Amino acid sequence: MKTLVNRTAVVTGAASGIGKALAHHLAGEGCHLALVDIDGDGLARVRSELASTGRTVSTHMANVADRTRMFALPEEVLAAHRQVHVLINNAGVSVAGRFEDVSLEDMDWIFGVNFWGMVHGCKAFLPHLRRESEAHIVTLCSSFGLLGFAGKTGYSATKFAVRGFSEALRAELLGSPIGLTTVYPGPVDTNIVRTGRAVHAAQREAEARFVAGRSIPAEQVARRIVRGIRRNSARVLVGLDYHLIDWMTRLSPDLAQELTARQSQRMPF
Template identity: 45%
Template sequence: MRLRDRTALITGAASGIGRAIAVSLARRGCHLALADVNEAGLAETASLVRSGSLLVTEHRLDVSDRDAIAKFPAEIAAAHPRVDLLVNNAGVAVGGTFEQVSEADFDWLLSINFFGVVRMTRSFLPVLKRSDDARIVNLSSVFGLVAPPGQAAYVASKFAVRGFSESLRHELEGTTVGVTVVHPGGVATSIAKNARVPGGHDADEVERRRAAFDKHLRLPAALAGETIVLGVEARKPRVLVGKDAIALSVVERVAPVSYWKLLGRAMRD
């Protein structure tokens, strides 16, 4: 896929993988519509990618807001004549087992991680179909391949993104719109630090768990963003980001039921 002079809409663009994708796309001459709830972070991303030859716009958007998403194509159309690439990257995390996570927190996570993806796709698919070469890029996770304990809400959302993306890809075969689902491994972002934690937990224990999780987040976000954009250019249906994601995908295929007996020990080490 040739990205120069295309236009990409990226959610969750204020930091982390979303920002890294924006930087990689800008380097290829792709115009950008950057969306996030974090306006200060959006401004920082825009300052990194803006140049005289690129049209870069910033848009405050809460992807859990159904009405805001329904109105968003009109806002983007007022700023950009076309959209060729939709990157559904916005995501959040909630720590805790299924019994520990409240129904409200579970619903909040799904409203962003899954229904945000579905609603953005529904709103922008007609726009993308007007392009001669378009793509939807949905961010799942390595936890859309394997399902560790203590991540029931997050895992549910990321497996849902994976299934939705694969079915949509089959439905859109023969059209000008392709679909890529991305499974990042341990990327060095602030998602663990910003995760919601169920009430009533000891603060020291919460920090210990966050530190234990953080040690697996090693891959620089810039490398993750470049890997994803390379996958888009190659029209890959699935992009595994990081050696850990590649290894986990193999383990899951070899032992689809019993993989956690092996992985659980490795993650504790």
């Protein structure tokens, strides 16, 4: 996109973490914002923080897994902003535990948010993005969408699904005014693990400590995402370790999987 000034961006999962950082960064770039999250209090706090920016900021409580709610959302956003130029599918949840121990209900839950939430966002807003001279979609994948890790079967499965969907949709949009960027951040110290599900509470706490010890600032991820929007980058990888994982999976998939399996088998989640 040539400019973000006076454009309107829809950001899901905007009450905290990467979504909150994106809201601040996009407002600084001149963007108006439609912030979406299941956490109404968190949305109110972010809106208050952005009050001095002079941008139009609307908030919309929604569970992205709820198809009916998501298909009602564009009308609300258009009532507040009249146009939509950027859709950022950021909302996500986490489940920790070995596959044999994870319930199918938890698998349904994580797919509902991480995969179907993204699909709902794209399906609901794509007709409105097509009306603009330039527009962009962002999908949040993960380093777990590059290589599977023990203890994260559900999360990895959703992120591989996000990756495949995003690559196919970008191909379908080729030649149109709509770009699409898929983002692969490494660990970011957000609420996704702390508020996620786990077979045992100790697993969730151990994963949260692991992520916090290796975390990338959410603000850094937000900056890279905005740069990716401007450049219409197909992929944005954030974190040196995850560039290495990406190259390793390309050069020697068998070796990459073996090394990762050995490391992840030692993880406490």
